Amino acid sequence: MSDYDVVVIGAGCGGLGIGALLSHQGRKVLVVEQSNLIGGCCSTFEQKGYRIDLGASIIEFPQVIDWCFKRMGTSFFDEVDLVPVDPTFSAMLSDGTKVTYPLSLEETRKEIMRVAPEDVKGWDKYSKKFQGFIDTALDGFFVSPMNNFTDMVKLFAKTPALLKYNSLFFSSYEGVIRKYFKNEKIIESFSFHSFYAGQPPALLPGHFAMLPYAEHAGVYYSKGGMIGIPKGFQKCGEKSGMKIRLNTAVKKILVSKKRVRGVVLEDGTEITSDVVVSNINSRKMYLEMIGEEHLPWLAKAGLKSYTYSMATPMLYLCLNYTPPLEHHHTLMTLPMEKVNNYWFNHYLKGSFPKEQFGILSWTTRSDPSLAPKGHHIIAVTLAPGVYKLKGTTWDQEKPRLKEEIINYLDKTYLPGLKEHIVLAELSTPSDFEKRLRSPEGAIYALRQDLPHSMMFRPAAKSKHVKGLYLVGASTHPGGGVPTVIASAMIGADLIEKYEQ
């Protein structure tokens, strides 16, 4: 008799999502989390009276998250107090132009007409293409398992309309955006979105070009901080008996006769279970927690060939003035060409840029209660930072970089910033690694280019260890809040089918 029916390692949105779904199926579920907070990258910590989001600062594709809650007889909008974010974002271009994208497609069309009248037709075609893609792909591609070639064939057989969009998977994000838009300002305004999936515009598969469009289906912020979303799953799961243990790190996954038997915690305690769900980095999980002795050589070679996704340094700013911004999300952009050059000439060579680009997330714009009255919080997502800096380390560079970035923001996007900082904390890739135990501080676990996607990403149902399932950014469909929640639905379906 096992201690639990299912042990979930990691209380990120994927882990809590599947934990809640399996509890709702009537299983006895335990979720163990190494840190003192739930949510993983979608979490909120408190410091000196400010509630600061650790990573994610908005959610897109609310409908996907809603499907997950609906399976438990409730809805995303009932369980989580959501604030609509409108405009979806505004982009401050490198030449000083501001382009704002309201939620309404018609208003967005007007904005494009103002900035680049020649691209209005392109916008219409782009909208039509990606509305079609989202309608076709969302409830098929994103919530179907992609463990092997058969799964892929089944998906295309079930949704033959997807074949119409095949070319998107074999083009780059940049290629698709440039196909529809000719004006460099519009192209620049979409240049940072590719990093929402962890790759530069030249390398990210073209279907991700849906991201700027998808925001028009609704962008939301969770009142009280982004931790509200994992808390929603926690609440649903606990109603059905799900247990969560914080500050509980797993050292090993017990395997015998090619089947999981439970987990061993870092303090040596054994918890037995016939099903283990991993919501942690799959490369690390297989190679360190399962052990190479349980894996065939081809799988070991495959796992070792994976590259971790990019890391994102974040600067958390707590301020005693109202920042000179207008919207929740302001993108600091560079021309697409420069963004690609940054990746190839700096990121891959271990350096960090002086000219910053990224996101200014003014969270107190959507929820003033996150900070003391009259105070504000901006979480700055900086340019992707490679884990191994050339000739130095993040820990060494941190004080200098923090000062440099604050000076840069003060001179550019946030005049007056320096005089109004109450608290400023730079979180580097190495801090992310320590805090989340995510190797190399990778925010999307593994890279998200084509050779790391679908059946070439670790399978949701382990091919080598029975009873082992994967959720989260490490498996299909990849990193991002709605996608890891989609992986929770895929995992729950597989467990329902194979673990009676």
Next chain:
Amino acid sequence: MKALIIIAAVIVFLILIYLIQPRSRKLFIKNLLKQLFYLFPRYFT
């Protein structure tokens, strides 16, 4: 011999196609080709 000539012709044709692609498409293709070797073991993960 004939087969070799056909293969060589196909390769030359593909290289020519590659060369006329815009820079960003070349980067995308290069990234795929660089990882082609890993696809087989990755399928088993």
